[in-house]
Amino acid sequence: MERSQLFEDMKKAIIEGDSQKAESLAKKSLQNQIDPRKAINSGFIPGIQEVGKMWEKGEYFLPELMTSANAMKSAMALLRPELKKSQVPTKSRGRVVIGTVEGDIHDVGKSLVASMLSANGFEVTDLGADVKLDKFLQSAQKKKAHIICLSALLTTTMLGQKRFIEMLKEKKLKTQYKILVGGAPTTQKWADEIEADGYAENALSAIQLALKVMGHKGSLQ
Amino acid sequence: MIPSLRPKFELLTPELIQKIMKEAMNILEKQGVFVENTEVMNLFRESGMKVKESERRVFITPQLVQECLSQAPSVIKLYDRSQQLEFKVGEDEIHFDPGSAAVHLLDHKIQQQRKPWTEDLIRFSRLTDCLEHLHFQSTGLISSDVPETVADSYRLFISLQFSSKPIITGTFLVRGFQPMYEMLKVIRGNQKSLKEKPLAVFDACPSPPLNWSHLTSQSLIDCARAGIPSELISMGMTGATSPVTLVGTLVQHVAENLSGLVISQLAEKGAPVIFGGSPSSFDMRKGTTPMGAIETMMIDSAYSQIGKYLHLPTHAYMGLSDAKINDSQSGMESGVGAVLAALSGINVISGPGMMNFESCQSLEKLVIDNEICGMMYRLLEGISQREEPLAEHLFEDFKPDTHFLSMLHTRNWYRKEHIFPKIVDRDTYGDWGRKGKKSMAERAHQEVERILQENPPALPDKDVVKELKKIMLFEFKKEGLSELPEIKY
Structure with a gap:
């Protein structure tokens, strides 16, 4: 198969949100000893870029966004270890620990943000929902995270975001991480009030925000 | 006299109900x-x-579900604070109550939503108490001037003082139940009277899919033992936390509600439960949960049909809107929802006043929706035979200049046959202009202020207020606070 055709298929698999196809194409590119960097940059990333564009245009809705992000994640899971093996060190766009704070079992919005961050080149550790505040910190320390994302969907549980930041301040760790908050009841005002490093209203702006706090310029990958 | 036809709206065929039931039972038995x-x-x-x-x-067997279904009462009676008024919750009786529980209030003066505080809760309770078509009160606002940890009991504390209507409420934390129970007992005098004449209903929401949290399962068993009716509020979001098809969400809804019913019956045989919910269509573009979506209303109507099939009292969040101000969308969604809820014969319809995805209450909307509710009661009365013959006799000696305005027949019947809204505009164009060209929202605001000014609060006895304060203060002290917010009576 022509390389250009393979890259085209990769792009298509992401646009169609076909995880199985994306995986098998990633495997095929490895078998054919195609540089994984090339596969990512010429095949998969143009796919997720297109998905982003279609979302902006209002053609794609959440189910497409979510399944495409998952397809991207599946391909990256195969290619990333190979990248690490290769001679040239590759940089991820940043390490992120994400979860919904304790007492809150809402998962959907947070998972979407996690998938989209991961699809856009961040190394994401998704702790799930109802996560104890200690666990956020432990995981961030273990993973040497740059960013900690706290989600909350209830007005009662959003206080957990505040407590987490207070906890970091007490431990004098606040400046080590960028703390981003989100979830239905949260606002920019709330983020300012609790001294979070950022707030995003939806998954796409969360990526922009993550890029911004990491000092990356530009828009979606 | 020929009895009038009760208009009715149904979405499910008996075959589809059977199939939904079967799959729901299978899930409970096989997936748990x-x-x-x-x-x-x-x-x-x-x-x-x-x-x-x-x-x-x-894992719950169909046998246990059936057994529990046969124990649960098909009709529940609620009584107001004075125990004078009795409300039947069951069969096709409908009762409206304000949508609950909003974290924001739409402040008419600034046309923005803001956090509510004690004074807002008092105004909300007093207003609801005065609006005749809202049969029940609800703890519809969350006060931001008290600690979150006592916010649940504080809502009830205000409601019980400023309203005499039965109340739809619920706990936010496990510890909220005890003080709330104590307050209700103070109103009724003792545990036994409260059980015999329930004053409040507690909502219990499973977490979709198919999860009963510590809080909600505790609320179910606490209420069952106290004889307080529980409202089962399953709330799948199509394609997000429940299957994307409406019928798929119904399967999950029924499975969740039935498991709640079983929990309640295991705690206390014959415990009163209401087959309710707050499911919603999930907007795949915005990631929001529109309560004004027609699909949301269709799910509501359909699960209530299943509730009726199971001979249980029913509840739904209908007659609310996702609009941010009292505009056309607000009226459109609230009106359509109220019509479908009424025609579905849902017993407890929670919605009036509520907007912005169940997060914001508006006193003006409450007044507007009260008029919608009035229209619904009229609609359900249907068209009756008032006398024999129907009208033939009115045409005796019929002449070209015959009119009906001066007939005694008109005078006798017009108030029974027709309702007269207060704030709906029926002025001529000229009169409307002379009165300041006011919008519905502006007229509603005037009405809010008029009602609150002209109707003194329906306070209980001083001793009761004292007891309620004692219970509330005890909770505040646990939070390190020495006094309650100031309440102007």
Whole structure:
């Protein structure tokens, strides 16, 4: 198969949100000893870029966004270890620990943000929902995270975001991480009030925000 | 006299109901539900159900579901604070109550939503108490000037003082139940009277899909034992936390509600439960949960039909809107929802006043919706034969200049046949202009202020207020606060 055709298929698999196809194409590119960097940059990333564009245009809705992000994640899971093996060190766009704070079992919005961050080149550790505040910190320390994302969907549980930041301040760790908050009841005002490093209203702006706090310029990958 | 036809709206065929029931029962038996409450886990184990301890998962047999269904009452009676008024919750009786529980209030003066505080809760309770078509009160606002940890009991504390209507409420934390129970007992005098004449209904929301949190399962068993009716509020979001098809969400809805009903019956045989919910269509573009979506209303109507099929009292969140101000969208969604809810014969319809995805209450909308509710009661009365003959006799000696305005027949019947809204505009164009060209929202605001000014609060006896304050203060002290917010009576 022509390389250009393979890259085209990769792009298509992401646009169609076909995880199985994306995986098998990633495997095929490895078998054919195609540089994984090339596969990512010429095949998969143009796919997720297109998905982003279609979302902006209002053609794609959440189910497409979510399944495409998952397809991207599946391909990256195969290619990333190979990248690490290769001679040239590759940089991820940043390490992120994400979860919904304790007492809150809402998962959907947070998972979407996690998938989209991961699809856009961040190394994401998704702790799930109802996560104890200690666990956020432990995981961030273990993973040497740059960013900690706290989600909350209830007005009662959003206080957990505040407590987490207070906890970091007490431990004098606040400046080590960028703390981003989100979830239905949260606002920019709330983020300012609790001294979070950022707030995003939806998954796409969360990526922009993550890029911004990491000092990356530009828009979606 | 020929009896009038009760208009009725149904979406499900008997075959589809059977199929939904069967799949829901299969899920309960084969996949089970998660229960995060040890006491409830024990209840299931004692009743012989299979329990997977490590996953906190229980499997419920169809036999147990059937047994519990046969125990639960098909009609519940609620009584107001004075015990004078009795409300039947069941069959096709409908009762409206304000949508609950909003974290914001739409402040008419600034045309923005803001956090509500004690004074807003008082105005809200007093207004609801005066609006005749809202049969029940609800603890519809969350006060931001008290600690979150006492916000649930504080809502009830205000409601019980400023309104005499039965109340739809619920706990936010497990510890909220005890003070709320104590307050209700103070109103009724003792535990037994409260059980005999329930004053409040507590909402219990499973976490979709198929999970009963520690809080909600505790609320179910606490209420069952106290004789307080529980409203089962399953709330799948199509394609997000429940299947994307409406019928798929109904399967999950029924499975969740039935498991709640079982928990409640295991705690206390014959405990009163209401088959309710707050499911919603999930907007795949915005990631929001529109309560004004027609699909949301269709799910509501359909699960209530299943509730009726199971001979249980029913509830739904209908007659609310996702609009941010009192505009056309607000009226459109609230009106359509109220019509479908009424025609579906849903017993407790929670919605009036509510907007912005169940997050914001508006006093003006409450007044507007009260008029919609009035229209619904009229609609359900249907068209009756008032006398014999119907009208033939009115045409005797019929002449070209015959009119009906001066007939005694008109005078006798017009108030019974027609309702007269207060704030709906029926002025001529000229009169409307002379009165300041006011919009519905502006007229509603005037009405809010008029009602609150002209109707003194319906306070209970001083001793009762004192007792309620004692209970509330005890909770505040746990939070390190020495006094309650100031309340102007």
